[in-house]
Every structure is written in structure tokens, then in C-alpha cells.
Amino acid sequence: MQITVWQADSVGALLQRGTAQLLEPGPDEALLEVLHGGLCHSDLSMIDNSWGVSAYPLVPGHEVVGRVVQVGEGVDPSLVGQLRGLGWIAGSCRHCSWCLGGEANLCADLEATVVGRSGGFASHVKGHQDWLIPIPEGLSPADAGPLFCGGITVFAPLLDEAVSPTARVAVIGIGGLGHMALQFAKAWGCEVTAITTHPERKAAEATAFGAHGVVALSALADQAGRFDLIINTSNHSLDWDAVVGSLAPRGRLHQLGVVTEPIPLQAFPFIAGRLQFTGSPTSSPASLRRMVDFCARHGIKPQVEHLPMAEINTAIERLRKGDVRYRFVLDGPV
Template sequence: MTTVKAYAAKQPKGPFEPFEYELGDIAPDEVDIAVESCGICHSDLSMLDDEWGMAQYPLVPGHEVIGKVSSVGDHVTHVAVGDRVGLGWHAGYCMICDQCMGGDHNLCPDAQATIAGRHGGFADTVRAKGASVVKIPEGLEPAEAGPLLCGGIAVFNPLMQLDLKPTASVGVIGIGGLGHLALKFANAWGCHVTALTSDSKRDEALQMGAHDTVNSRDADAIAAAAGRFDLVISTVNVQMDWNAILATLKPRGVLHMPGAVTEPLGINVLPHMMFNQLSLSSSPVGPPVVIRKMLDFAARHKVAPVNEHFPMSKVNDAFEHLRSGKARYRIVLDRD
């Protein structure tokens, strides 16, 4: 038996308090990770507030985990004790459905979320199925890499799934936790990158990989971008004039939405979608093989999130900072 020391909320929107629980014997296909750091994703806040109706309390969030393997089951061969690894949104997959067998583990209907029905990485130890655990390559700074495992893969996955060409023109809506990484990845991919953001973030967007910007609050500026983009990645969770955004796409262009907008979009098929053969898509994080490729790509091209750090014991302060909207742009908790 292993006693895990963690931080848990006992009710929706409640404060985090020290919390201990026991891990039983490790299964043959499982890995235990001694947590070094863990990013805070907006999904952790959504789970804390039970916005999706799937949280269970006491809740230990944390699904952007970096740490070293402390124990492995007998059937795990791709990582060993002492390896530095990462764990993202998924802590396990069924491994037998068509999606898993086809390499689309993130679409597995029985995928196990790291922080839904189990305890996550705001702790000294976290356990997951081996298939969900990936090595951190040389060239990535481990203390900064955590947000790549959810925020990073959320915007990298569509670049691969949509077979994006390096000659493409890409627009990114929202320059926050997801958006700033989308700028960096699309730029490193070779694309011409435009940030659709407020004028107040123009300089930051240019520093993080945008070649130019469009004021997302100016309807005339958006209208002037008609027919400009092969792909628009929307990272926001608020309503916009999506028909106006669709009009910025070239024929056969795609509006891809990793940002979780919960209200109906109000999209018209005519005229833009039908006459220009446009597509609307979305995707959940990415499968392990794409996470590995993303981490290698990030190491090769020096793509790293912009992070603010808090000691894990100050988790309540970190969440208050996130709620305030002042985070620039991701928050990482470091084990005290």
C-alpha cells in the first residue's frame, strides 16, 4: 500500500485542503509517477466547479503531470523506474475498441479521464495505465513542459489530423492558455499565422509567433479578412459571430474549435459553408502517438508554454489567479 499526499476540494468551488488516500497494489499495466510539477488547466477549474456534471468529491485535479516513474507493473516495458514522464487528460484506454486499435485512443468511448473517477496530479504520486504515460524527450525543460500535455496537444492535434500544409495560412482566435501555444506551433509548422485578438495583445501575439493580427472585436476588421485562411483555430469559450469567422476561410477551409463553447453556435449553411465547401470540426486532446510527436516537435523547435509558477501548497492562490483572468498564460504547480 502507498499513502498518497494530495490536495483535494471536498465540494464544488470549495477550497483545496490536504488530503491523503491509499493506492493498492500496482496492476501489471500501470505506472506510478512521483510528481515533480503539474500544470493547472481551465478544465481543472471546470471540474472544481462541476460545470460538466461529472466531478466527484473529494476531487484531486491535475492532468498536466511531469514526474519520474517510481513503480511499474510487470507488463509495462516502454518506461522504467527513474524515467521522466508526462501524463495528460487521459489516464487509460480500453485498448480493444476500433478507435484504440486504429491509434485514435483519445476517441475511445471508455477512455479514463485522469481527474474524473480517479485522483489526479495535485499530489506527490499519481497512478495511470502505462499506455497513457509518455517519456519527456531531451531538449524540453521538464518544469515548463506540463501544459503541453493538455493545452499543447489540444492545438497541436488538429495540425496533424487535418494534414495541414506548411504553406497554409492559419488564424488563431484568442491568445490565452491555448491560443499562445497555437501561435507557436503553427509558426514552427511553417504556416503564415494571424492572431485574431484584441489590439492590447498585438505585441505579445507577434512575439509568440504571429506574423500579423486582426482585431477580433472589430467587425469591419474581421470582414476585411474574408477568404484569407485555410484554417482558423478558435481557442475561446465565448460566443462570437461564427458566420463572420467562417467568411474568413478560403474554399475548403476549416474552422476548428478546441475551445469549449457550451452554447449553440448559430451557424448558417448558406452562403459560406455550402458554396465554399467549408468544414466545422473539433477534437479532444490527442492520442499517445501524437502526444509523443508533439513533444519531439516542441523539443526540436524550442516550443514552450509561457508559464507562471506557484508552489503546490499555494494551490488556492493559484486557482484564484486563474479565476481572475490574469494568468499569463499557463500556471504550473511545483512540488514543495
């Protein structure tokens, strides 16, 4: 089958519109006609081969909302016509202990949507049926795309770690991930603090997303012993002593920003306060389904800027400069 794609032909290249051959959906796979695609920072990392796993031509895009147009063997044909979301993961082995235990995002044989295969900035993209998430009534398909990578990344630390609604939660970095984390933590029932380098610019919006308070990153030392959970979306090196110092006893620092330098942590506060340092990669299909239901119930959605798919290079260029409030969605047709 001939499909239309937006692809990078070499490291760091602008995307070019072209055509490619896409194999029919295999067993347990379904084919989506792409309607909307969120642009994630990981797409830039893939275009730039920052992780050394990119193959060119590269078709990025892993925050897809599309309509099922064809199903492979073993997939209920009634899926055809349904709206589904597809994120970073497009398949898992289904047989290992992690898959069987409901944590398929930890499977060693994951199929990532944009690694070694054609991603979502295309007319069509394939995924295994487990990872094609139904879009519930009440969730706008046009805005839902960023939930399937960015959204689940910040929802997992609440859902998968069973955070108490009485927790005091801080979110560091109010951007593509952080603005969704604020909404989730607020609806979860938590006391929510936004921590940002630009409180003067971000305070009003952070409050609108659900923050009860806004604190300047430079003033974090004043929050000693306060937070039960810190969700850190920043990929910059921070004053780690101040970050750890702001945790309450049994508090947890959950790291989501890929800081390239090592993170130096003092042992003593972790011993004395029974603290934890954790991280997580997206989440399971079950958690993705629970997330979209939670969003529909609480009116949570990413704040997105829409552009037609033909302006994808503009979106990439602006995301590289951090010039987006708060996430781009590229709209089809491709």
C-alpha cells in the same frame, strides 16, 4: 500506499492538503512521483462540477510531469526513474477499433486522469503506460506540463488533420491554448494570424510567439476569404458570420473553446466554399509523442508562471479571473 493530495471536498471548494490511499499500480500501469503540474481551465470545471461528472473529494491536476517510481505487471521495469508526462487521459481499453486504429483518444472506455480517480495535484498519480509520455532531451520538464493537455489540444488540429505548411492559419484567443497554437503553427511553416479582443495588449507577445499579423476580433469582417484554417480557442459566442466569412474556399473552422450556447451557422457559405466545421478532444499517445519531439526540435514551450504547490489556491483564484500569462505550473514537493 499513503499519498499526499490537494483536494476539493465539495463543489467549488478551495483545495485542502490531505492524505489518501492510492492502490498499487495495476497491470500496464505505472506510478509517477509528481514533480510539476500545470493548471488547466478544465480543473476549474471539475472543481465546480460544471460537467456533472465530478465526485468529491476531488483531486484535480492533469498536466503532470513526474518520475516513474513503481511499475505494475506487464510494464518494463526500466521505466523506473524515467521522466514522463501525463495529460487528460490516463488509460484506454486498448482493444476497440479506435484504440487499435491509433486514435485511442476516441475510445469509449477512456480513463480520464481526474474523473473517478485521483489526479495530479498530489505526491503521486497513476497512469497506463501508453499514456505516460517520455520527455525528450531538450524539453524543460519544469515547463512541459501544459503541453499534455493544453498543448496537444492545439497541436492535434495541425498534426492529425495534416495541415499544409502553405496554409494561412488564424488563431482566435491568445491565452493558455492560443499562445501555444501560435508557436506550433509558426514552426509548422504556416502564415499565422493572431485574432484577439485586445490587440493593443496582446500584439507584441503574439508576434513573439510567431504571429505574422495581429487582427482585432471586431475587425474580422475585413479578412473575408483569407484563412485556410481557423483554430478557435475562445469559449465565447462570436460573430459567427464574420468568422465563417474569413475562411478561404475549402477552409476549416476548428472549434476548441467550449461555447455553452448553440453555434448558429449559415448553410450557404459551407456549400458554396466547401467549408468544414470540426473539433477534437486532445489526441492519441502517438501524437503526444510527436508533439513533444516537435517542441524539442523547434524550441517550443508553454510560457508559464511557476508557483509552489502550496499556493495552488492562489493559482486557481487568479486563473478564475484570467490573471495568468499564460499558464500556471505548480511545483512540488506537494
